[in-house]
Amino acid sequence: MNLTADSEKIQKIVMSVKAEENRLRHKYALLNKQDSLGVIILLLSLFGMITSAVLYFYSYIPPWLCIIIAAIFASISHELEHDLIHKLYFRHNAVMQNTMMTIVWLMRPSTINPWYRRKIHLLHHKTSGTEQDLEERLVGNGIVNVPLRCVVMFDGLFGLFLQRKRLKTEVKVFNFFTVFNAGFPLTVVYYVFGYGFLLFHSINFFMANEFFYPQWLLTFIELSNFMMVVIIAPNFLRSGCLNVVTSYLHYYGGVDNVLQQAQVFKGVFVWPFNVFTFNFAGTHAIHHFVVQQPFYLRQMLAGTAHKVMKENGVRFNDISTFTQGNRYRTL
Numbered sequence: 001m002n003l004t005a006d007s008e009k010i011q012k013i014v015m016s017v018k019a020e021e022n023r024l025r026h027k028y029a030l031l032n033k034q035d036s037l038g039v040i041i042l043l044l045s046l047f048g049m050i051t052s053a054v055l056y057f058y059s060y061i062p063p064w065l066c067i068i069i070a071a072i073f074a075s076i077s078h079e080l081e082h083d084l085i086h087k088l089y090f091r092h093n094a095v096m097q098n099t100m101m102t103i104v105w106l107m108r109p110s111t112i113n114p115w116y117r118r119k120i121h122l123l124h125h126k127t128s129g130t131e132q133d134l135e136e137r138l139v140g141n142g143i144v145n146v147p148l149r150c151v152v153m154f155d156g157l158f159g160l161f162l163q164r165k166r167l168k169t170e171v172k173v174f175n176f177f178t179v180f181n182a183g184f185p186l187t188v189v190y191y192v193f194g195y196g197f198l199l200f201h202s203i204n205f206f207m208a209n210e211f212f213y214p215q216w217l218l219t220f221i222e223l224s225n226f227m228m229v230v231i232i233a234p235n236f237l238r239s240g241c242l243n244v245v246t247s248y249l250h251y252y253g254g255v256d257n258v259l260q261q262a263q264v265f266k267g268v269f270v271w272p273f274n275v276f277t278f279n280f281a282g283t284h285a286i287h288h289f290v291v292q293q294p295f296y297l298r299q300m301l302a303g304t305a306h307k308v309m310k311e312n313g314v315r316f317n318d319i320s321t322f323t324q325g326n327r328y329r330t331l
Contacts, residue, residue, distance in 0.1 A: 006257050009312035010289065016308040017290045020301040034294060035096075038089035041296070042080055042100055048073035049107060053230035063229045070234035075278045077107040078242065079295035085118040088294050109186035110156065110235045116182035123173065125291065128262070129255025129328065131170045137163070138179070139243040142252035144325040153243040154236070157183075157191050194232045197224040241276040249281060252326035260328045261288050263315040264306060282306075285314060 025031045049070050056066035081104040083089060090096040101114040111117070117135070124135040133141065138160070143149040152159030160179060167174040200221050204211075213221075250262050265281035274281055283298040286305045298305075310316060320329060 006259055006313075010258055013289050013305070013308050013312055013314070017286060017293075017301060017305050020304040021290070021293060021297060024297065024300055031297065035089050037296070038080065038083065038100065038294070039096075041076065042103060045073045045076040045080070046103060046107060049230075049234075056229055057226070066229050067233045067237060070230060071238045071276045074107050074234055074238045075242070075276050077104040078238070079278050079280075080104050081108070081114050081117070082121070083294050084114060085121050086291060088292065105186060108235055108238070109190040109231065110239055112179065112182035112187070116178075120173075125288070128258075128288065129251050129253070129260065131252075132172060133250075133252075134167070134171050134174055136247060136250050136252070137167060137171065140247035141250050142326050143247075149247070153247060154240045156239070157187070190232060190235070193224040193227045194236075196220060197228050197232070200224070238276045241273040242280060245270070245273050245277055245281045246284065248321045248326065249284065250326065251321065251328040254328035258288050259313050261285075263318050263321070264309065265317055266306070267317060285309065 030037070052061070052066045052069040052073070055061045056063060061069075080089075081101065084097060084101050084104065087097065089100060105111065105114055120135040120138075124133050127133045128136070131137070131142070136142075138152075138156070140149045140152040140159070143152060148162060151162060160176070164176045168176065200217075245265065249265055251260055255261055262285040264285045270281045278295065279299060279302075283295070283302050286298050286302065286309070287293065289305075289309075306316075321327075
């Protein structure tokens with residue numbers, strides 16, 4: 001491995017991406033209103049989720065459409081959270097920053113809180129590609145066993161229980177109760193209603209029609225039915241798509257530098273996932289080279305970034321990660 005050559009390649013990518021960012025900021029003055037853009041995007045996303053819930057409640061749209069719409073807006077809130085983790089909005093205004101972080105967490109109650117995620121995400125940038133990258137390992141990165149990996153990717157709570165012994169042994173910063181408590185109270189509420197919905201309807205399917213349920217249970221199920229459509233299923237769809245994409249585009253093992261930390265997924269095959277992750281598969285690798293860049297700007301300069309990344313050795317559509325436990329291998 002020629003470390004000097006790789007350093008030069010990394011520098012070329014960084015310089016090209018930053019140059020394109022500067023060009024866009026000069027061309028579109030609005031891009032320099034970063035704090036305002038962050039708030040506007042957040043409010044529009046929140047309004048979109050609330051509107052879809054209201055339309056569903058009054059039977060103007062079917063449940064499947066509400067789920068899709070809410071999942072798309074929730075995916076935008078994930079990108080906003082990621083930007084907030086890097087303090088890209090209101091860097092010197094803790095009240096506004098924490099308010100925005102609270103709102104994006106409310107829109108995605110299946111996740112750990114943004115303040116704890118900030119800690120493990122910054123660790124991710126330092127340890128990406130290694131066993132110490134807790135953030136990616138929590139969503140399945142490096143797991144070879146496909147059934148186990150699917151559980152971890154689609155059910156974060158159950159996956160945490162299944163992985164706790166291995167993570168405790170291998171990851172220095174892992175503490176089961178710290179991660180578990182990082183989701184309290186929203187994640188607890190999310191899973192109580194989610195599991196309650198599944199359990200009730202599974203049992204009720206086999207019960208006689210005249211079976212009597214207590215009123216408190218009927219009230220709980222009525223609420224869980226509504227929450228399933230407007231917040232639980234959308235976030236299950238969103239987080240499932242995100243975890244599949246992020247756990248397979250990040251490498252695990254054999255990584256020496258940022259060129260090898262993440263790849264780019266492009267093409268028709270990945271767009272069903274990109275719809276619910278705001279094109280995460282196509283743009284996240286750019287973030288590994290230039291961190292201080294809002295998500296919408298990455299979308300705008302992706303074409304330029306992809307060209308220089310491909311020229312300098314970043315991999316595209318390397319499906320070996322699906323069969324090799326994400327290990328970076330020499331082609």
